Amino acid sequence: MKKRKKGFPILYIVLCFLFFYVPILVMMVFSFNSSRSLTRFEGFSLHWYEQLLADSEIMGAVSVSVSIAALATIISTVLGTLTAIGLSKTRRVLKEWLLNVNNLPIMNPDIVTAIGLMILFSSMKFDKGYMTMLLSHVLFCTPYVITSVYPKVRQFDDSLANAAMDLGASPFQTLIKVIVPCIKPGIFAGMLLAFTMSFDDFVVSYFVTGNGVQNISIIVYNMTKRTNPTINALSTIVIVVILVALLIGNVVPMLANKKKNGRLKEEER
Amino acid sequence: MADMGDCIIELRGITKNFDDQQVLRGIDLNIYENQFLTLLGPSGCGKTTILRIIAGFEEPSKGELLFNGIDIAKVPPYKREINTVFQKYALFPFLNVYDNVAFGLNIKKVDKSVIHQKVQKMLSLVGLDGFEKRDVTLLSGGQQQRVAIARALVNEPKVLLLDEPLSALDAKLRKEMQGELKKIQQEVGITFIFVTHDQEEALSMSDTVVVMNDGKIQQIGTPVDIYNEPENRFVADFIGESNIIEGNMIRDCLVKFDGYEFECVDKGFKENEEIEVVLRPEDIEIVAPEQANLVGEIISSVFKGVHYELIVKTAQREYKIHTTDIHEVGKKVGMVLDKEDIHVMYKMDY
Ligand SMILES: Nc1ncnc2c1ncn2[C@@H]1O[C@H](COP(=O)(O)OP(=O)(O)O)[C@@H](O)[C@H]1O
Numbered sequence: 001m002k003k004r005k006k007g008f009p010i011l012y013i014v015l016c017f018l019f020f021y022v023p024i025l026v027m028m029v030f031s032f033n034s035s036r037s038l039t040r041f042e043g044f045s046l047h048w049y050e051q052l053l054a055d056s057e058i059m060g061a062v063s064v065s066v067s068i069a070a071l072a073t074i075i076s077t078v079l080g081t082l083t084a085i086g087l088s089k090t091r092r093v094l095k096e097w098l099l100n101v102n103n104l105p106i107m108n109p110d111i112v113t114a115i116g117l118m119i120l121f122s123s124m125k126f127d128k129g130y131m132t133m134l135l136s137h138v139l140f141c142t143p144y145v146i147t148s149v150y151p152k153v154r155q156f157d158d159s160l161a162n163a164a165m166d167l168g169a170s171p172f173q174t175l176i177k178v179i180v181p182c183i184k185p186g187i188f189a190g191m192l193l194a195f196t197m198s199f200d201d202f203v204v205s206y207f208v209t210g211n212g213v214q215n216i217s218i219i220v221y222n223m224t225k226r227t228n229p230t231i232n233a234l235s236t237i238v239i240v241v242i243l244v245a246l247l248i249g250n251v252v253p254m255l256a257n258k259k260k261n262g263r264l265k266e267e268e269r
Numbered sequence: 270m271a272d273m274g275d276c277i278i279e280l281r282g283i284t285k286n287f288d289d290q291q292v293l294r295g296i297d298l299n300i301y302e303n304q305f306l307t308l309l310g311p312s313g314c315g316k317t318t319i320l321r322i323i324a325g326f327e328e329p330s331k332g333e334l335l336f337n338g339i340d341i342a343k344v345p346p347y348k349r350e351i352n353t354v355f356q357k358y359a360l361f362p363f364l365n366v367y368d369n370v371a372f373g374l375n376i377k378k379v380d381k382s383v384i385h386q387k388v389q390k391m392l393s394l395v396g397l398d399g400f401e402k403r404d405v406t407l408l409s410g411g412q413q414q415r416v417a418i419a420r421a422l423v424n425e426p427k428v429l430l431l432d433e434p435l436s437a438l439d440a441k442l443r444k445e446m447q448g449e450l451k452k453i454q455q456e457v458g459i460t461f462i463f464v465t466h467d468q469e470e471a472l473s474m475s476d477t478v479v480v481m482n483d484g485k486i487q488q489i490g491t492p493v494d495i496y497n498e499p500e501n502r503f504v505a506d507f508i509g510e511s512n513i514i515e516g517n518m519i520r521d522c523l524v525k526f527d528g529y530e531f532e533c534v535d536k537g538f539k540e541n542e543e544i545e546v547v548l549r550p551e552d553i554e555i556v557a558p559e560q561a562n563l564v565g566e567i568i569s570s571v572f573k574g575v576h577y578e579l580i581v582k583t584a585q586r587e588y589k590i591h592t593t594d595i596h597e598v599g600k601k602v603g604m605v606l607d608k609e610d611i612h613v614m615y616k617m618d619y
């Protein structure tokens with residue numbers, strides 16, 4: 001009975017993976033195609049990557065995406081972490097209310113956030129461009145940071161903060177030297193989420209930008225109107241970057257755990 | 270008793286309210302240099318709150334807190350020359366033993382070589398030589414305890430606060446640590462303010478015991494005073510076992526209870542004042558019925574290891590007696606008391 005059942009789930013998983021990843025693989029393979037065709041592979045070449053590097057418009061978009069993602073990650077991580085710590089000290093009613101409000105931007109469809117921000121910036125006569133894009137990214141990244149840091153803050157034992165102050169640490173030193181190290185896993189997870197959210201955002205960026213400022217997703221969207229295999233090359237690079245970020249996020253904690261377990265075993269001996 | 274210097278901490282009329290609950294109701298207490306002072310009382314009586322006020326984690330609602338004569342009620346904890354050993358140790362889990370102990374000195378930006386020397390000295394004082402690189406989360410309770418003590422003492426505070434530091438240890442380790450803590454206190458020669466709800470621990474370690482109940486100090490004294498001369502029924506009840514009997518003070522050195530007059534050593538009560546008498550179970554001597562006024566019948570005898578606990582029923586009440594002699598249940602006996610063993614207390618209003 002058990003045996004008969006086993007074949008199907010594996011087949012199902014394989015089909016799912018094929019469905020998800022074959023298109024991506026095809027795209028990656030065709031980014032190395034020597035011809036323009038998207039259906040016939042005619043030989044390996046780095047032609048499209050050369051084109052990509054030579055295209056200043058695309059390179060500009062890459063630098064916008066990277067710098068916005070980096071800045072938005074840093075700002076939203078600091079904001080979100082401080083907010084999470086503050087929340088844990090807030091009265092219960094207010095806290096629950098704020099946590100629910102914090103979930104709104106996460107659950108809202110991007111398009112709603114996007115249009116809302118666009119209207120806000122227009123009505124306040126903001127000059128649309130890099131700043132508005134950065135502000136928007138900080139805005140939609142921060143809730144993710146709060147959501148991943150808050151559980152760690154709740155686990156934090158207040159007596160550790162008391163102990164630090166007792167030993168002469170000012171409140172700021174206590175934050176940096178004791179609270180942050182204790183909630184580091186949450187902060188790290190939040191940073192990764194923020195970075196990936198910001199780096200691959202299209203909808204919000206598209207609506208809040210202006211004055212010719214474009215990030216990778218916007219330029220890819222504009223390029224798809226003509227067939228241009230350069231976007232395959234660009235997308236491949238984006239996928240690799242995100243893959244590396246995910247690997248860091250999953251492998252680093254695993255290694256840290258292993259090290260700790262190793263020490264545990266050593267001490268048992 | 271260790272030789273005590275000047276008064277280092279003074280609490281004057283300290284009260285503390287949480288919301289509408291009054292947790293401390295006017296605490297007056299002088300704490301001296303070199304003193305091993307213990308706050309003793311049942312759980313919830315406000316011991317931790319007093320420590321937190323002294324450490325600076327709570328502000329008193331009313332009253333003054335003087336440190337060397339200066340009011341420090343508004344000084345933040347990180348600026349006080351006081352360190353704490355927390356109830357659950359509160360070691361930093363992400364630092365090893367060495368870095369935990371060095372934390373305070375690192376904050377003060379002390380020279381690395383000086384830190385090294387002081388940390389090593391402190392680790393050997395608490396018997397943790399060679400533990401520098403260990404992960405604190407993997408230490409036993411007793412070892413964590415020692416790290417917590419070293420981490421506090423390495424800063425050379427004037428006063429060390431210890432909040433039930435031994436309550437998480439098993440009985441044997443607890444006894445060991447009691448002796449060791451006392452030794453450490455004498456070695457470093459600073460004031461220890463120790464909190465416990467265990468009367469035996471308090472009596473065996475302290476120079477001075479402060480018995481508390483319900484946010485008020487009931488009695489301050491040496492362990493011997495507290496045990497032998499409890500000032501009221503609460504103290505007598507809380508410290509050791511006792512027979513507490515209502516009676517009248519006829520005049521100085523003469524007390525009457527259960528229908529008979531007894532000689533005692535207490536003075537200064539009003540004539541015929543209603544009082545309560547404490548008789549420790551081990552102070553009551555059993556004699557033949559015709560040799561004593563107080564007579565009764567043994568209604569139970571239970572072996573307790575070193576002694577037997579007898580219950581003797583008289584016309585008025587039941588007396589608890591500890592004796593190493595064997596007595597049969599049902600026997601009629603008399604009970605006599607030395608005048609030093611009759612402790613007269615003011616009657617408490619409940
Ligand atoms: N931060 C606080 N908020 C409200 N009540 C508190 C707080 N801290 C202590 N209490 C109350 O004060 C009383 C005394 O507490 P505590 O000083 O911890 O007693 P102990 O240490 O003697 O067991 C308890 O009733 C406790 O519930």
Ligand SMILES: [Mg+2]
Pocket residue numbers: 313316317433
């Ligand atoms: Mg307590």
